[in-house]
Amino acid sequence: MKHTSILPTLLLLALLLLMAQACTASEPVIYVIEVDGMITAGTDMEIARGIEHASGMNAAAVLIEINTPGGLVDSMDRIVSEIERSEVPVITFVPEGARAFSAGAFILLSGHIAAMAPGTATGAATPIGITPIGRTSVENKTVNAYAARMRGIAENRNRSAEVAEKFVTEGLSLTAWEALEHGVIDVVAYDRRDLVSAVDNRTVNVSGESVTLHTLGAVIITQEPGFASSIVALLSNPQVAFVLFLIGLYGIIYGLKAPGTYVPEMVGAISLILALYGMGMFSVSTFGVLLIVAGIILLIAEVLTPTFGILTVGGAICLILGAIMFPQEPFMPSEWISNFIHTVFAIVILSVVVIVAGLGFVMKTRLTKPVTGVDELIGEVVKAETDIDPGGTVRIHGEIWQASAADPVLRGEDVVIMDVDGLTLVVEKRKR
Numbered sequence: 001m002k003h004t005s006i007l008p009t010l011l012l013l014a015l016l017l018l019m020a021q022a023c024t025a026s027e028p029v030i031y032v033i034e035v036d037g038m039i040t041a042g043t044d045m046e047i048a049r050g051i052e053h054a055s056g057m058n059a060a061a062v063l064i065e066i067n068t069p070g071g072l073v074d075s076m077d078r079i080v081s082e083i084e085r086s087e088v089p090v091i092t093f094v095p096e097g098a099r100a101f102s103a104g105a106f107i108l109l110s111g112h113i114a115a116m117a118p119g120t121a122t123g124a125a126t127p128i129g130i131t132p133i134g135r136t137s138v139e140n141k142t143v144n145a146y147a148a149r150m151r152g153i154a155e156n157r158n159r160s161a162e163v164a165e166k167f168v169t170e171g172l173s174l175t176a177w178e179a180l181e182h183g184v185i186d187v188v189a190y191d192r193r194d195l196v197s198a199v200d201n202r203t204v205n206v207s208g209e210s211v212t213l214h215t216l217g218a219v220i221i222t223q224e225p226g227f228a229s230s231i232v233a234l235l236s237n238p239q240v241a242f243v244l245f246l247i248g249l250y251g252i253i254y255g256l257k258a259p260g261t262y263v264p265e266m267v268g269a270i271s272l273i274l275a276l277y278g279m280g281m282f283s284v285s286t287f288g289v290l291l292i293v294a295g296i297i298l299l300i301a302e303v304l305t306p307t308f309g310i311l312t313v314g315g316a317i318c319l320i321l322g323a324i325m326f327p328q329e330p331f332m333p334s335e336w337i338s339n340f341i342h343t344v345f346a347i348v349i350l351s352v353v354v355i356v357a358g359l360g361f362v363m364k365t366r367l368t369k370p371v372t373g374v375d376e377l378i379g380e381v382v383k384a385e386t387d388i389d390p391g392g393t394v395r396i397h398g399e400i401w402q403a404s405a406a407d408p409v410l411r412g413e414d415v416v417i418m419d420v421d422g423l424t425l426v427v428e429k430r431k432r
Contacts, residue, residue, distance in 0.1 A: 027217060027218065027219050028059075028060035028061075028214050028215055028216075028217070028218040028219070029054075029057060029058075029059040029060055029218060029219050029221060030059065030060055030061050030062075030063050030091075030196065030215060030218045030219070030220050030221070031050060031053060031054035031057070031059045031061070031062050031063065031088075031221050031223065032062075032063045032064075032065065032192075032220060032221065032222040032223065033046060033047055033050035033051075033062065033063070033064045033065070033223050034065050034222065034223070035047070035064060035065065035066050035067065035068060035104075035107075036067045036068070036098075037067075037068060038068060038069065038070065038071040038072075038237070039068055039070065039071025039072055039075050039076050039079070039103045039104065039107070040071055040072055040075055040232070040233045040236040040237060041072065041074075041075050041232050041233065041235075041236035042229040042230060042231075042232040042233020042234070042236060043071070043075055043079065043229075043233065044075040044078045044079050044082075045226070045228065045229035045232055046223070046225065046226065046229045047064065047079050047082055047083075048078075048082050049223070049226060049229070050062060050064075050223045051082055051083075051086050051088065051090070053223070054088045055086070055087055055088050059088055059221075060088075060089070060213060060214055060215055060218055061088060061089045061090070061091050061199075061213060061215060061218075062086065062088050062089070062090045062091065063090075063091045063093060063192070063195075064083075064090060064091070064092050064093065064107070064111065065093050065094075065095050065098070066092060066093065066094050066098065066100045066104050066107060066108055067094070067095065067097075067098030067099060067100075067104075068099070068100060068101070068102075068103065068104035068107075069099065069101050069102065069104070070101055070102030070103045070104060071102070071103045071104075072103070072236065073103065075103075075236070076103035076106050076107060077149075079107055079110075080106055080107060080110040080153060083107070083110045083111060083112075084110060084156070085207075086206070086207075087206065087207055088206070089112045089113070089204050089206050089211055089213060090110075090111045090112050090113075091111055091112065091113045091114075091115060091195070091199060092107060092108045092109075092110065092111030092113070092114050092115070093111075093114075093115045093116070093117075093189070093192075093195055094108060094115070094116040094117060094120040094121075094122060094176070095117050095120070095191070095192075096117040096118075096119060096120065096190070096191065097117075097119070097120070098117070098120055099120060099121050099122070100116075100120070100121075100122040101121070101122065101123065101124040101125070101173070102124055102125050103125070104122070105122045105123050105124070105125045105150075105167050106125065106149070106150060106153060108122055108185070109150070109153050109154055109157065109159060109164055109184065109185075110153050110156075110157070111157070112157070112204040112205070112206060113186050113187060113199055113202065113204060113213075114157070114159070114184070114185040114186055114187075115185060115186060115187035115188065115189050115195055115198070115199075116176035116179060116180075116185055116187075116188055116189075117176060117188070117189060117190055117191070118175075118176050118177065118188060118190065119175070119176065120175070120176050121173050121174065121175055121176075122167075122173065122174060122179060122184075122185075123166075123167040123171070123172050123173035123174050124167065124171050124172075124173045125146070125150065125167040125168045125171070126143070126167075126168055126169070126170070126171040127142050127143055127146055127168070143168060143169060146168050147165050147168040147169050150164050150165055150167055150168050151164060151165045154184070159183055159184055159185070159186075160182055160183035160184055163182040163183065163184050164184055176188045186202075187199060192220065196215045196216065196218055197215075197216065199213050199215055200213060200214065200215045200216045201213065201214070235274055235277055235278035236278050237278070238278075238279075238340065239339065239340050239343055240278065241274075241275050241278035241279050242275075242323060242340075242343075242344070243343070243347065244271045244272070244274050244275035244278065245271075245272065245275035245276075245279070245289075245292065246292070246296070246347060246351075247267070247268065247271040247275075248268045248269065248270075248271035248272025248273075248274075248275055249268070249272065249292075249293065249296050250268065250296065251264045251265065251266075251267045251268020251269070251271060251272075252264070252265060252268035252269065252272065253268075253296070253300055254268070255268060287322075288321075288322045288323070288324075289322065290322070291318045291319070291321050291322025292318070292319060292322035292323060293322075294315075294318045294322070295314075295315045295316065295317070295318030295319035295320075295322060296315065296319070296351075297315075298311045298312075298314045298315030298318060299311070299312060299315035299316075299319075299351060299352070301315075302315065312352055315351075315352075316348050316351070316352050319344075319347075319348045319351065320344060320345065320348050323344040323347075323348070324340075324341060324344060377396065377417050377420060377425065378417055378418065378419065378420065379416065379417065380396065380416070380417050381414055381415070381416055381417075381430060382394045382395060382396045382414070382415060382417065382427075383395060383412060383413070383414060383415070384403070384409050384410065384411050384412060384413050384414075384415055384427075385400060385411070386411050387408070387409065387410055387411050388403050388404065388405045388408070388409040388415070388427065389405070389408040389409070390404050390405060390406070390408075391403070391404050392404075392405075392409070392411075394415060394417075394425060394427065396417075396425075401423070401424075401425050402423060402424045402425070403415070403424065403425045403426075403427050404421070404424055404425075404426055404427070405426075405427050405428055405429070406428065407428065407429060409427070409428075409429050413429060413430070414429075414430040415427040415428060415429055415430055416428060416430050
């Protein structure tokens, strides 16, 4: 009887479990990817990984939340291409307190649905160049190329290509409501919940097919940052790559000059490999790299063949010019450029200080007359261990030495060591 009463309970539990699974399976999923900071190769990896995961779980949509001042142009291009190829609808959103400037504006407009929160802004995508005197405008052909890219992205999503193009050609920036009014974005939403409600039942074109979004009641899954993409994001930062490049060159040169421990060579080689890996992820000026190498060679040469500062000045100038020309990225944010230039000057000043200190040590060593252990005894005052007439002994540093003197010296008298003749000390009586 007990078994009979338990059976209906078990059947009821199994039925409830199946119903819960069915309800869960029917709930749409929105996969969230958060982009916060400069656009780098690491950002590209995160978005590619997120879109792939969302596709694998048949998510209703991918939501990319953007907060960026700009970043690397190649990474931005790859992200836009990944969004355009995505088989899952992609919603790009600038949340409250965020911004989508420069490269971020391209990414925002590439979404199947573009949205912004009130109080946010987008645009300011005019390409810039970095020179020793700061930011400068780039050639018209470069501006025209990115203007065409922006226009194509807007046209592909049926947005105002004319206004979007002004982001590049005029540096136009718009608030959320202005962007909506000018047809650059589709939705103004206060937060995720408001956005999910606003896009429900909207139809978008995904890979040539019309897809209707069903987002109400969706389960929100936020992607955790990957370790590999975090490392790549660090290495693809031109500022980090520049520092690693210098460490690598200094380490290898020092290791070759003073071999034996293998530590400088190892640190230099690893740093150089990491720097070259990072440099492969952004546009680098070949001339800038050559200037950096020339600057380091001149600074090292100053230590080896002192020219009293001539090579130091030349090396410092080469380092500064080369470093500032090092990254050729048209969408780097202003604050990054300022920080990068400050870093360059700090590193160059530190390098010059180290070189000058090393030069001073070398010059002091060259100007100092070398002395041997025996020569250091000259001038010391010791006591006669025996009478010296003309020969005898003295005690110095606990040792007994043979001594000779021109004038007789009595035992116990103080004598001054005047010279060393083989293993015999030439002494004379200390004058009172």
